[in-house]
Amino acid sequence: MQDCIPQNNSKLPSPRITINSSTFLKIKLMIFRKSPLSATLRAALVIPCLLLLSLPLLSQQEDWIRTGTGLGVQKIRLAVPDFKAANQDPKNAELLKTFNETLWNDLDNAGIFDLVSKSFNPLEVPGQPSEVKYDAWTSPPPNASMLTFGNLGVTSDRVAVLGWLYDVKNTAAPQVLGKQYSDAATTDAARLIAHKFADEIIFRLGGGIPGVAESKIYFVSDRTGHKEIWAMDYDGANQRQITHLGAISLSPRISPDNSRLAFSSMGKNGWEIMMYSFDLGRMITFPRFGGTNLSPAWSPDGTHLAFSSSRTGDSDIYLVDASGGDLKRITNEKGPDVSPTWNRKTGAQIAFVSGRTGLPQIYTMEADGTNVQRMTDQGYAVSPNWAPNGQFLAFSWMRKYGPGAPGSNDLYLMDIASKQWVQLTHDGSRNDFPSWSPDGRHIVFQSNRSGTEQIWTMLADGTKVQQLTFTGRNTQPNWSWK
Amino acid sequence: MKQQKIRWITLVFMLAAIMMVAACKKKTPPPPPPAPPPPPAPTASISANPNTIQKGQSTTLSWQTTNAKDVSIDGIGAVQPSGSQQVTPADSTTYHLAAKGDGGTQEATARVTVTAPPPPPPPAPSATEEEMFSQSVKDIFFDYDKYNIRTDQQSSLQGDAQFLSQHSSVTFIIEGHCDERGSTEYNLALGTNRAEAVKSALVQAGVAANRIKTISYGKEKPFCTESNEQCWQQNRRGHFVYSK
Structure with missing residues (x-):
């Protein structure tokens, strides 16, 4: 991400520091060259965020200092195919639409994932563990490290959701999460279940920080x-x-x-x-x-x-x-x-x-x-x-x-x-x-x-x-x- | 002698017969006694113009009589047979005129209705006081982000203090207002300080503090909604509101 702060017009070009945290938090600090990056700042920014401070990379052309801890750390590439219908109930379609949209948005909003565009997904997406084809997900174009999938089914007035998170590169023990939810068959409940499942995934893959999907x-x-x-x-x-x-x-x-x-x-x-x-x-x-x-x-x-x-x-x-x-x-x-x-x-x-x-x-x-x-x-x-x-x-x-x-x-x-x-x-x-x-x-x-x-x-x-x-x-x- | 007796008897009989005959006829009434020439009867009229007045106003009573010796009006006393007089009754009154003459007594009445003044006393002075308040008490304007009274506002403030000292029963509210720039919460606090600044200046000038309430509107109720300095200046003010 390129800086978009306009250049300072003063005669002294201002060095700019970018600090990236391992969790994703990038903080760009603009300081004047006269004020050196203090030890306190490093301690303050780095330690609490569990950062590895990468040494300042001097960009000669712009005279910016670029520093960070998340540099070189890729966001986790996560595939989020639509959940499938578990049965033939006519209410499935409406609830699935809400659930799939909410889950995608929650994971996208989290800021810690590189989501696989749905158009890159294999033609056949799994609705349960037995349907997972690992190669199809780990190879390009999806090139995913993680895959979440599952199914949703309405039975009378209840909706049941089964959701999994798989480490598709670890075919021997792929399951990271397996969750089961049940609630009234309403779109509000479908949205809430998606929030809860998204928060589980974010908590598991996001360094143990609880997600905000239920906030x-x-x-x-x-x-x-x-x-x-x-x-x-x-x-x-x-x-x-x-x-x-x-x-x-x-x-x-x-x-x-x-x-x-x-x-x-x-x-x-x-x-x-x-x-x-x-x-x-x-x-x-x-x-x-x-x-x-x-x-x-x-x-x-x-x-x-x-x-x-x-x-x-x-x-x-x-x-x-x-x-x-x-x-x-x-x-x-x-x-x-x-x-x-x-x-x-x-x-x-x-x-x-x-x-x-x-x-x-x-x-x-x-x-x-x-x-x-x-x-x-x-x-x-x-x-x-x-x-x-x-x-x-x-x-x-x-x-x-x-x-x-x-x-x-x-x-x-x-x-x-x-x-x-x-x-x-x-x-x-x-x-x-x-x-x-x-x-x-x-x-x-x-x-x-x-x-x-x-x-x-x-x-x-x-x-x-x-x-x-x-x-x-x-x-x-x-x-x-x- | 005997003939004379017969004549008397005859005469008596005849008379008796005549009387009997006459008794059988209807008696003729005696002619009415001649009435003495009657004296002419008096006439009287009285009117009030106007006959409806507001309390405190006066009206003119006019009366005319003929053939009367004593003319009097209740509550006024003896008056000329004809005339007019201004009266100022406190309440609705019926003026009763009696005209006595040789030919008798004639009476006449005139009713004057007294109404309360249409604007009842309490609202009347209050409305004017409120009008005077809004005409005389000038809002105090401020510089941006400031709550001190500007020197060019001192004359307004002195005028306000003078009016408010003269009308010591008036209680009022000072509203603190800010322009649209800046943040909601800070502007509410700033508006509070503006209203309080105006209040303390008035208190120093001798206006009792317990007559003054302050309130801040921040930028919640602007007087002017355009985004230019002229409009912003209109909105940076301590605004006076009459409360009673």
Whole structure:
């Protein structure tokens, strides 16, 4: 993948570093030549990702430094032929279509496979182990290392799916996975089974990191005429309305255990933190704090919420426990403080946005408010979201902000330890509210690149961009923790 | 002598007969006593123009009588036989005129209906106060990403403080608004700081803090939806809303 960041116009050509992780995560870091790649950066980027840092490859022509750990590691070549019908039931066709599409998309979205184009498949595809012809799959054109196959059959009101994952080059003991699923014979169930099977394959072949096919994305949509909180599957399917408040509801944040949804909503007395319980299927009471209360954020253990409140007249970050008690103020600077996000790995730090020096910048601090560090040095930086591995912040940045400046803002990743950053989007539109997938391989965000604000996903290196929503204006996505 | 007796007897008989005959006839009524020449009867009329007034207004009573010696109107007293007078009744009143003369007494009435003023007192001053509020209290505009009161907004602010001090019963909301650029959450926080900045400036100028509520709309309810600086400036403001 070639870099598409425009060349820096400064007299000093800027070296660029590309770091690839073994899991796939490619992070391009653009640094100035003066700042050497620090040991901390290497440690920060490399160790947690189980990386083998390949030595910088100097590209003389471009004066870019290219480095990475996944270089030379091929993506696993996986063949995913359509599952076959197990019997003659007339409902098979509809469910198979949903199942096959979902399974393909899940494996494709995972970003760790080189999928064999279906047109390369042999004419006869297997529906069960006895039908597998190993040579036909291991030789060109499919040239597959792994093969997943199986069958689906509807019997009365139940659907049964048998699925296998075979290491076709290991003919002596080919079976890696053999799974059996049964559920009501509906397309929703077929989609869910495909998600589960895909997650099994991704977990087995993706370095033990659970897949995200069963995860959910919460977001704000105005398609009913009011901004309400909605939910959808990670791939955009199954979009459904959660709140019916008829007001303005914003900033949904799902709890780490998926049981509660915190958000802010404009009530009679202004903006308050609201809480929806998925266990009860309704709103539950949460204290009113007075002033403008915005942008709740769950601690990774689910015991605390950080949020912004102007109850004393100035917007500051506060902490409460999960039921809204034990209110503590942890920032105390003049100027708006908003959009906290916890270090998802440690739960010990909070990143947030502050306008204390003028334009909003990203800061980090300990969860008790000490050791405040400014992370961004210029422009307009908002919407930080802490990566599951604890090492990166994704955020939205308009590096040159001001009257007359171009109105694009892009998504960036920053390495916390070194403050090195890399730009993920380059499309000249407004990209905002990045939110990491639980596996740290994907980012969901809002963008107006299609003309209106919609929800999009991409791999965390900025590739494989997909639009998930199309109706109304859809903003502020929040990816579930699992 | 004897003849004289007979004559008397005859006369008595005749008289008796005549009387008997006369008694059998219908008696003729006696002629009516001659009536004394009657004195002419009085006439009276009274009217009110207009006959429907609003409370506090007056109306003109006009009356005319003839052949009357004593003319009086209840609630006014003795009056000239004919005349007019302005009255300002507090409530609906029936004016009763009595004209007494040698020929008798004649009465006449005029009803004046008093209505409440059409805009009832509470809304009337309130509506004007709200109108005055929206005419007099000027929104405060901000620089982009700023929440300090600009020097060119000080005169608006002083005017606002003056009006609000003079109308000390007015309570109101300051809405903080931002332009469409920038991020939803940060703009809501910025809008809060803008509204609070206007509030604290007014409080410093002597407006009681408990009359002021603040709320932030961020970029959720723009006044202007075009993407240019003129429009953005319209949206970067502290907006006053009358509440009572």
